[in-house]
Amino acid sequence: MFLGLGLGALYTFFQNEYLFKVWPGTPGYQPDFGKDHVLKGSAINAAATSEYLGVGYIIGPKVGGIIFAGGVVSWLVIMPLIYFFGKELGHPVYPGQVPIAQMSPSDLWATYIKPMGAGAVASAGLIALLKTLPTILSALGSGIRNMRQGAGAEKAKPIRTEDDLSMGVVVIGSLVIVLLMFLFLEFKPVPGAFVGWAANLAASVLVMVFGFLFVTVSSRIVDWWGRRQARFQA
Numbered sequence: 091m092f093l094g095l096g097l098g099a100l101y102t103f104f105q106n107e108y109l110f111k112v113w114p115g116t117p118g119y120q121p122d123f124g125k126d127h128v129l130k131g132s133a134i135n136a137a138a139t140s141e142y143l144g145v146g147y148i149i150g151p152k153v154g155g156i157i158f159a160g161g162v163v164s165w166l167v168i169m170p171l172i173y174f175f176g177k178e179l180g181h182p183v184y185p186g187q188v189p190i191a192q193m194s195p196s197d198l199w200a201t202y203i204k205p206m207g208a209g210a211v212a213s214a215g216l217i218a219l220l221k222t223l224p225t226i227l228s229a230l231g232s233g234i235r236n237m238r239q240g241a242g243a244e245k246a247k248p249i250r251t252e253d254d255l256s257m258g259v260v261v262i263g264s265l266v267i268v269l270l271m272f273l274f275l276e277f278k279p280v281p282g283a284f285v286g287w288a289a290n291l292a293a294s295v296l297v298m299v300f301g302f303l304f305v306t307v308s309s310r311i312v313d314w315w316g317r318r319q320a321r322f323q324a
Contacts, residue, residue: 098140105139115139120195131173132166133195160207168206169198185282215304226303264302268294 104112116137121129146154176183176190183190186201193201219226234257247253268291275290285293 094144098144101140101143113138129166129170130177131193131195131198132170134165160210164199164203164207165195169195169203172198172202187282219303264298268298271297 104110105115107115116135116139118133118135120133123129149157173190173193178191179189182188185205186193186197188197190198271294272287272291275285275293276287279285279290
């Protein structure tokens with residue numbers, strides 16, 4: 091681990107734009123060919139930073155190849171199509187705040203591609219969530235049973251790695267999080283979104299509910315990584 095940290099620090103030391111800047115951290119190229127502006131709106135970028143190189147090593151070539159393929163489709167196919175069909179529109183297309191013709195490739199990605207990726211990630215998470223429903227229901231049942239027993243019930247103290255927060259703390263903390271998100275959405279609404287207090291409350295509750303459920307998905311990812319490392323070391 092410390093060897094990896096040292097190599098990453100050395101790599102960043104020579105790459106950082108405020109130090110030596112021997113090579114760029116995010117080299118890029120924006121194609122724009124001919125009078126018809128072929129591939130206008132696309133871009134070829136490489137975030138060749140130490141942290142991304144480390145993530146690439148962790149996820150492996152198969153998952154990395156899938157992510158790379160998604161980037162090629164997004165930046166070299168979908169984004170040029172968005173620009174091609176939307177460049178003549180004189181008004182913004184939701185959720186954009188400016189006309190498409192005025193958007194850079196980064197703007198197109200942040201406005202239209204990023205929500206698509208979030209939807210794909212959410213779909214994959216829902217599939218994993220359906221597979222872990224038995225585990226979730228078992229954990230909920232255990233938490234409810236612990237609440238009914240009360241603090242005065244005699245029971246053996248679990249080992250440190252299995253000593254969970256009480257369900258009362260989880261419920262109160264979740265309600266506080268919902269309140270804070272609701273107040274944030276009320277006083278700092280999402281730009282361009284026409285919503286009221288009911289929609290903000292629903293969004294806050296849904297974030298809490300799905301965050302609670304997706305803890306199981308995150309746990310499965312950690313478990314998968316642990317088993318992968320164990321096989322690698324073996």
